[in-house]
Amino acid sequence: MSIESTNPATGEVVDTFDETSSGDREAHLDRAVETFEEWSETPIERRQRLLSAAADVLRENSAEYAELMTKEMGKPIGQARDEVEKCAWVCDYYAEHAAEHLDDEVIASEPEARTLLSYEPLGPILAIMPWNFPFWQVFRFAAPNLAAGNVGLLKHASNVPGCARAIEDVFREAGFPEGAFTTLLISSSEIDEVIEDDRIAGVTITGSDGAGRSVAETAGSQLKKNVLELGGSDPFVVLEDAPMEKTVETAVQARLINNGQSCIAAKRFVVVDEVYDEFLERFVEEMDAQTVGDPMDEETDIGPQAREDLAEELHEQVEKTLEAGGECRLGGEPMDRDGAFYPPTVLTDVPEDAPADQEELFGPVATVFRVPDEEAAIEKANDTRFGLGASVWTEDLERGERVARQFESGLAFVNELVKSDPRLPFGGVKDSGYGRELARDGIREFVNRKTIWVQGDAGEETEMVE
Incomplete structure (x- = not known):
């Protein structure tokens, strides 16, 4: 089957794309797992350099990406250019701060022990994203998670398939390994099956509260971490x-x-x-x-x-x-x-x-x-x-x-309008969801906060406590 993107200002077809077949979807999931094994062990300094390269790709192709957004979902062209620049900014932010945000956190405990928190990536993360900010919503997920060592699979809104493909190309052109970030052009009816797949470690959605409830129910049944960025009034x-x-x-x-x-x-x-x-x-x-x-x-x-x-x-x-x-x-x-x-x-x-x-x-x-x-x-x-x-x-x-x-x-x-900023945590309460994106909180959502205890005096008996 094919997917058409239509210009809402004119009704004209912008482009046509082939849906991801079930066979291709399986191959993409396998590749994501394989890439995660390599990517999670890649030094964070290299991951940061590649994010900086992604920012360069965005800025070099700003006019092209802005025009694509405007044609697919009707955003005024000046705001579309601003959106591309904001995506470059979030890449720059994590290129500079990711290592600091993920550094081991030493915690005081027993005199003869060294105890710390280690922040370790979880694996392939499914991102279900909306059409209204077709680049920004994706990059505010992708930049911190790629920096953390996760890999991403994107299920974008069906009316912005061109943006989805373009984002995948940004990371490819920046030098990220194949499988680090993959677009799945699939229908909403396939989402539950992907979430339930053992190869998916977590899921995030930005969308309506109804869609969020559905995703949370499926992810919860599989005991998978999820983040919900939902509607607002x-x-x-x-x-x-x-x-x-x-x-x-x-x-x-x-x-x-x-x-x-x-x-x-x-x-x-x-x-x-x-x-x-x-x-x-x-x-x-x-x-x-x-x-x-x-x-x-x-x-x-x-x-x-x-x-x-x-x-x-x-x-x-x-x-x-x-x-x-x-x-x-x-x-x-x-x-x-x-x-x-x-x-x-x-x-x-x-x-x-x-x-x-x-x-x-x-x-x-x-x-x-x-x-x-x-x-x-x-x-x-x-x-x-x-x-x-x-x-x-x-x-x-x-x-x-x-x-x-x-x-x-x-x-x-x-005395300011509500806005998102890479330096500040972003998220809601009540029916607007849970979890946070951006800043330090965002990069720590899809990681294992592992407690590590290193006993200094191995010969001394210690009381066993839970």
Whole structure:
């Protein structure tokens, strides 16, 4: 069977790829195991050098990779170039810090003993990745895990097969051994079988909470380590002393980045009554000023949704919210043009239990809530089954940090939009998943934290304890 990638801005077929056959899948899994034996014993200094080479390949081919992303899933071309650069950055980060993060950790114990933690790779890791950041989501998994001595197998989203192949080529061109990173162009129906395969040591997924539950159930039944990076409905809390100009400018960016299709995008804007009217007026004006159009055009702020069905699903959530009593202050209707375009949309007066209150809206739709005060803002911010990111806006930094500590989220920002950074752990709580990517925490997720005890006086009897 073949897989087509389709340009969501035009409906034209970008390219066609052959699915990975069952025979080829078996060969790839065998190769991954063989390569792991070699790769895990490769000095970490060489692994770091190869990651640095991967960063060079990314930068040398930035224009090509950016255009591919834009054609396959509609990301504005400038944001696509930024994504390639961020992938190079995460490779640079682990090329510099991997050895430090994986160095033995000596722990004090008995006077005559040396005790330590050793961080050792697990084996082939399956990565199930989404289409919205088709390069970045993969590289934030691949860079730390390849540095740690694991090998990776990628099951990418079906609408970005070209990106999947291109990423595999990056590592091949950088000099990684065959089998260190392999793309499997397989259907979702085959995922459980791969997870259950004895040759797979662990699995990570970035996707919906439904997909995460399914993967966790299968991995758990096999007692395999798993990391879940799932959806979010991030609150953006505006207090009465917020620096309004910066707050509104960032609010628009935080909602519309990547055409609004980001797990850590601000989706619920929780504004205290004292500044609600001012914020709403300025926010609607700025949202309306954004340019929707051809994502290959440098002047475009918002491109299409990644697929027609995703735009339809988003509009259905908007319609149901309005039917429940919500108000539409901007947008709210699919655009009358070819392609999966949806306009910047602002909803207010959204009742509890409406889709815009309870569900993740994965597109350029913002929901603005009015609350009486800070206490109510925190309560509303936490009134969600998700717990990925959150931000608060205030002139008082001590107040901001105090509020940030009360968010039920894995990430909390004061006077900044929620974002990922190779230097900082990334992940959520509640229905947003568990585990962490990036920084030291990320490189230690798929390793064996082995306790080693070296007794100095072998002739002395010791009490046997468990």
